[in-house]
Every structure is written in structure tokens, then in C-alpha cells.
Amino acid sequence: MDTHVIVVGAGPAGLTLAAELRLAGADVIVLEKENTLATESRGMGFTARTMEVFDQRGLLERFGSLRRAPGGHFGSVPVDYAVGGGEHASLTGVSQAGTVAVLGDWARSLGADIRHGHRLLSVQDTGEHVIVTLDTPTGEARLTTHYLVGCDGGHSTVRQAAGIDFPGTESTTxxxxxxxxxxxxxxxxxxxxxxxxxxxxxxxxxxxxxxxxxxxxxxxxxxxxxxxxxxxxxxxxxxxxxxxxxxxxxxxxxxxDAARLADAYRRGRILLAGDAAHIHLPAGGQGMNVGIQDAVNLGWRLGNVVTGRADDALLDAYEAERRPVGAELVRNTRAQAALFLGGEEMQPLREVLTQVFRTEEAARTLAGLISGLDLRYDVGPGNHPLLGRRMPPTPLTLPDQTPTTSTELLRTGRGVLLLLDQDPSDHDADGWKDRVDTITARAAGTATDSATPDGARLLQGTAALLLRPDGHVAWTSDDGDLTTALDRHFGAPAS
CATH class of the missing domain: 3.30.70.2450 (Alpha-Beta Plaits)
Structure with a gap:
């Protein structure tokens, strides 16, 4: 093998995936057909969920001065996405070109091999590995890899080579x-x-x-x-x-305004992320943000598989979790396209929705939909309010009284078994210590204190929880068996 994984496309999704793979210990080559970094900026900011994703990897400060968007819209109908405490508000003023530059520097600093001027010519999935043929600055070349991921946009060569259908609607304008x-x-x-x-x-x-x-x-x-x-x-x-x-x-x-969703996010040893898996009318920068989140969901899974710590069944959950997100993305942007591009015949509907969207309940629903903060994965049985959701940023105190946060615990891209003032022997993850850190800490605040962050209030009475590398809660001590959850999300224990 020339590398564990080849990623095609050095856009936001491809570069995020490369960095996540390196955090998981996988070797990765990124192939980009253009000779230089992109300078255009179709996307101009981040949703609240993407800000959380970047924060958990310690990246936010690299983007310089950041400011929340003063407002927002749904298909040109005004919506206050800062409803409530403002946690759903998006970030504005960050160009996509700047995002690509930051993510490229991050991926390289972790050891990703990014090669510009390399255009994909053909793909062969042998069942045991993938062979790609390339047009490079020095002539035709061939590389062999365990897995190939297409992050190469709406006209994805990887998707076409894999024979994955891309049904949907053609552009009307x-x-x-x-x-x-x-x-x-x-x-x-x-x-x-x-x-x-x-x-x-x-x-x-x-x-x-x-x-x-x-x-x-x-x-x-x-x-x-x-x-x-x-x-x-x-x-x-x-x-x-x-x-x-x-x-x-x-x-x-x-x-x-074409809208398409890939029939599958995986075929054999070939996977898709970002615009290679879903395209739509640009609306609120959702495409770039959802692509970055695709990459974060896939990176730790694929990294564990190619380094031998889990079998490839771990990859099946990637499509199961992320394709419904892509379907919802296509659905809401098609709805926005009707409002945004329609003529005078749509004006009565815009006026009615303007009134509806002024209500806090409607604004909160739309804000959760666009930001992704309301996303809840099916991670297994249980009823804890955090189960399947991304852990809210929560202040914690370590046994030596050092302050930290749930976000900071995820900087290394590993799973975290968080023991909340419990005896470590009560919950054992030793068989997964090559993938999961066991940390004892105490949540700050009390359930009755209105100043206590939501995450800390929701942790009251919970003895332990398991965080995946993407920040989603995979198990709590109130829900099922820890060993079953570890097997499901991280593969079998080390022998």
C-alpha cells in the first residue's frame, strides 16, 4: 500500500477528513487537481455546529476575529437564528478560501500529504484495495490504498467511478x-x-x-x-x-438550483463526503458546513479501521448517520429555493411565513434545523436526554482541581469515557485504551443554578458517559451496557 487512505479533493471536507484521519493515526494522501489552493469563496461563514466542531479541535482561534451573524433568513424570509441564548447563531465574515487555508495548514501540521496538480483518471476497487491512476505534473502515475474517499464536489469523479447513482432534480434556472x-x-x-x-x-x-x-x-x-x-x-x-x-x-x-443526493455514501472500499454526496442551491452556507461535519463523522471511524483497531462494519454507521442529514439538507434547501427564486406568485406565502417565523418556537425549530444543533443519532438503547446528541460545551473540574471543559477533552480526536466523581473501577474501558481515554472529572454548577451550563445540568445524577471523537454521547451510565457501546462505536477490544 502507498497509504492507508487517499482523499480526492482539497476543499473543506477533504482537508478536514485528512486531519481527522491523522489524529486517528492513519496515513493519508490528498489529491487535488488544481495546482494551487482555492481562492474563491462561495461559502462565507460557519453554522453553530461547525464552530463547535472546530472548537473541539482547538481551531477557532486560527480563523482570527470572529463575529456572530446579526440575523438570518430561510429562503429570503427573515429568521432570528440567535433566538434564545444565541447558541444557534451562525458565524459570518470567514471566507471559504480562508477556511481552506486554515484547514490545509492544520492537516499538513498533522502529517497529511497534500498533492496539488494531481487529477484522477481511473479507479479500480479490487475488493482488497483500491488502485487509482493519476495525471500528475511529472506524468501518469498509479497509487494503491486501502480506502478511497471522494470529496471532489458535485461532479465527483470518484462517485462516478464507483457507480453510485446521484438522483434528484435538475437545475431549473x-x-x-x-x-x-x-x-x-x-x-x-x-x-x-x-x-x-x-x-x-x-x-x-x-x-x-x-x-x-x-x-x-x-x-x-x-x-x-x-x-x-x-x-x-x-x-x-x-x-x-x-x-x-x-x-x-x-x-x-x-x-x-439542482438538488441531488447520492444513493449510497459507501460502495466497497470507496466512500463519499461533502458535495460529492449532496448538492443543492447554496443557502446559508449549509453545503460546506455539512461536508465538514460528514468528514468529522467519517474520520475517526475510517482511521480506526485502517489501523486495525476495528473492522469495517464500523463504516456502515457513517452512511446510516450522515445520509439522513444529507436528505434533510436537500429537502430544506429545495423549500428555500421555492421561496427564494419564485416570482410574485410566492409573495403571499413569504408574507405569511414572515409572521410565523417571528414566533420563538418557529425560529428555534428552523435554527436547530439549519445549524445542526438539534441532530440526534441513533447510538443504541437508552433515554438519557444527551444520548445521541453532541455534548454541549460543559465546564469540568479534574481531581487535582484543574479546570477543563468537555470540548477540551476532545482535542486529540480520541473517544472519552468521562467518570463523574466515580471510582474508575466501576466502569472499565481498558480494552479500548488505544482509542478511548478514561478521565475522572466533576461537572461544575448545580441543577438548580440557572447560571449552570445546560450540559452540566443534564449531567446531574449521571455516573459516567462515553463521548465519541466527534463529540456525540454514545452511552451514559443510565443507558445499557458500556461494553456493548464500546464495541458498537469503537470496535472490538484490543487482544
Missing amino acids: ELLLADVRDLTPDPLWSGGRRPTGMLLAAPLPDGAMRLVVHEHGRAPRRRPGPPDFQEVVDAWHRVSGDDISEATPLWVSSFG
Whole structure:
């Protein structure tokens, strides 16, 4: 074998997966067809769940100054995603190019081998390993690996080579996007709906402006490359009447409202994550965020399998947990597309939903849906309110009185058996100590203190719990047998 795992695609999902694999002790090669890091930024921020994911790996500070989004929308209908304590609010002002740079540095620092200018030509899954043929800067080459993961976007070569169907709906229209500088006059006043289409204009962190224009009746088209800026100028003028031709284009692109979900996230030794598994109308940056979360769910599983600590049955739960998330993503973005792209016939519905979404209950439901914070996996039998959910950031105190948090315990990417002031002999995970750390700590606060974090209140009366490397609670002392949970989520114990 040339490596344990080959990841195709050096975008946010691929780079996150590479880093997670390295944390699990797996060797990984990332193949990227482009010669340099991406500089365009279709996504411009993180959902609350992605912020938690990055925080548990100690990455948030690498993104510089961070600020919560002041508001949000669902298909252009305003929604206050900061409802309640603001825990569902997203982060804005972080470009996708900046995210790729941070994740690339992180993956390399952990030992990932990232190779640019390597284009995938063919794939052969022999049943025992995977052989890939590549076009490289020095000519054609071949690599052999235990597993291949496609993080190579909506037109995924890996998905096609694996013969995985990608059913869904075709694009019904085309939207044009341009990031520009030197735009006079300021077009913010032009944003909104017009009889012939829809306009968006929003400032970017670097002083540029993002413009999006949609013309009613504009048919989708196949393009060999990005559109010319003049197309954006002409479309903007037809919809708004404004002339933006004096602006300096930085990046021009087009996109549609196609919505597709892979029939399977795994076939044999080939797996999919990110846009290779699901595409949709860009709405709130969900695609990039869900792709990153796909990678975090897959990384520790695949790392344990290829290093011999678990058999490949551990990978079956990846599709079982993440494909329903992809299906929900496609469903909610299709609903948003109808609101966002529809004409005057949709206006009564927008007005009704505007009233509905002002209620705290509706806002909280939508916020949980978009952020992913309400996600609960089926991890086994039990009724504890934390079971299957991601552990909320919770202050803890170690036996020597050192303060820590549940988030900090996950920095190494390993599982954690958390004993809450209990005798370590009461719950034994010694057979899994190559994958799971056993830590004794006490939750801060009391159940009756309103200042106590939710996680600490929910832990009251619980003797122990098992955290997976992705932060989800796999077992509590109130629910079933610990050994069964360890087997299910981490494989058999070491001999």
C-alpha cells in the first residue's frame, strides 16, 4: 500500500477528513487537481455546529476575529437564528478560501500529504484495495490504498467511478455571482425583488462586495468555464436598471438550483463526503458546513479501521448517520429555493411565513434545523436526554482541581469515557485504551443554578458517559451496557 487512505479533493471536507484521519493515526494522501489552493469563496461563514466542531479541535482561534451573524433568513424570509441564548447563531465574515487555508495548514501540521496538480483518471476497487491512476505534473502515475474517499464536489469523479447513482432534480434556472471592488454607487439599496428578478448585494470582509442576480425565466446552461463579468453587468441592468460596469471583478461564477443526493455514501472500499454526496442551491452556507461535519463523522471511524483497531462494519454507521442529514439538507434547501427564486406568485406565502417565523418556537425549530444543533443519532438503547446528541460545551473540574471543559477533552480526536466523581473501577474501558481515554472529572454548577451550563445540568445524577471523537454521547451510565457501546462505536477490544 502507498497509504492507508487517499482523499480526492482539497476543499473543506477533504482537508478536514485528512486531519481527522491523522489524529486517528492513519496515513493519508490528498489529491487535488488544481495546482494551487482555492481562492474563491462561495461559502462565507460557519453554522453553530461547525464552530463547535472546530472548537473541539482547538481551531477557532486560527480563523482570527470572529463575529456572530446579526440575523438570518430561510429562503429570503427573515429568521432570528440567535433566538434564545444565541447558541444557534451562525458565524459570518470567514471566507471559504480562508477556511481552506486554515484547514490545509492544520492537516499538513498533522502529517497529511497534500498533492496539488494531481487529477484522477481511473479507479479500480479490487475488493482488497483500491488502485487509482493519476495525471500528475511529472506524468501518469498509479497509487494503491486501502480506502478511497471522494470529496471532489458535485461532479465527483470518484462517485462516478464507483457507480453510485446521484438522483434528484435538475437545475431549473441559473444565478450569476460576482465579487467586485470599486463599485459606485453603493448597490445595497438595489437589493431585493424586482418584477423581472431578484438581487442581492452584501459587503465582504475584505472591503469587496458580493453581487448575486437572478432573472426570472433564465434557463440553466452548461458552461465550459465561468461567465464573463459583462453577463453579470447586463443581467443586473435588466433587473435593476443600474449600471455596475465600472466595478472591478474579482471572481465571477454561476450556479443553479439542482438538488441531488447520492444513493449510497459507501460502495466497497470507496466512500463519499461533502458535495460529492449532496448538492443543492447554496443557502446559508449549509453545503460546506455539512461536508465538514460528514468528514468529522467519517474520520475517526475510517482511521480506526485502517489501523486495525476495528473492522469495517464500523463504516456502515457513517452512511446510516450522515445520509439522513444529507436528505434533510436537500429537502430544506429545495423549500428555500421555492421561496427564494419564485416570482410574485410566492409573495403571499413569504408574507405569511414572515409572521410565523417571528414566533420563538418557529425560529428555534428552523435554527436547530439549519445549524445542526438539534441532530440526534441513533447510538443504541437508552433515554438519557444527551444520548445521541453532541455534548454541549460543559465546564469540568479534574481531581487535582484543574479546570477543563468537555470540548477540551476532545482535542486529540480520541473517544472519552468521562467518570463523574466515580471510582474508575466501576466502569472499565481498558480494552479500548488505544482509542478511548478514561478521565475522572466533576461537572461544575448545580441543577438548580440557572447560571449552570445546560450540559452540566443534564449531567446531574449521571455516573459516567462515553463521548465519541466527534463529540456525540454514545452511552451514559443510565443507558445499557458500556461494553456493548464500546464495541458498537469503537470496535472490538484490543487482544
